[in-house]
Amino acid sequence: MENAIKTNTLVGNGKKMTLKGYYKSLPDPTYPKKEFAAELARRCNVSQATVKNWIMYGFRPFNEKHIEIISEMTGIKPEDLWND
Known part of the structure; x- marks a missing residue:
């Protein structure tokens, strides 16, 4: 400062x-990872814990609409989201 x-x-x-x-x-601070997870949770109408499971633990959403939202937000093809 x-x-x-x-x-x-x-x-x-x-x-x-x-x-x-x-x-x-x-x-104003920015926390891109936290903001991304919060926005994803909001758009999918799920908890942030659920989003953490998708991101950190590789759980795939059962709802295909959630996969579409993730793909739209990230620009990653749905079939590539969990291939690591």
Whole structure:
């Protein structure tokens, strides 16, 4: 972080920095793997534990629509999703 953020004055407007202001000024984190799994769970209407089983343990969904969604989201052909 730059020193400007570590001062008690908001850059550009001269107002005092508060804890809430400091927190809001921090960059939004991104977690691509977590966000992908959460979106996949949401789109398939399943739990994130189910998605983890698909990804980490190689379980194949019984519902073919879920396989279509995974293929669409990843760009991987359905027949190649679990060939490793």
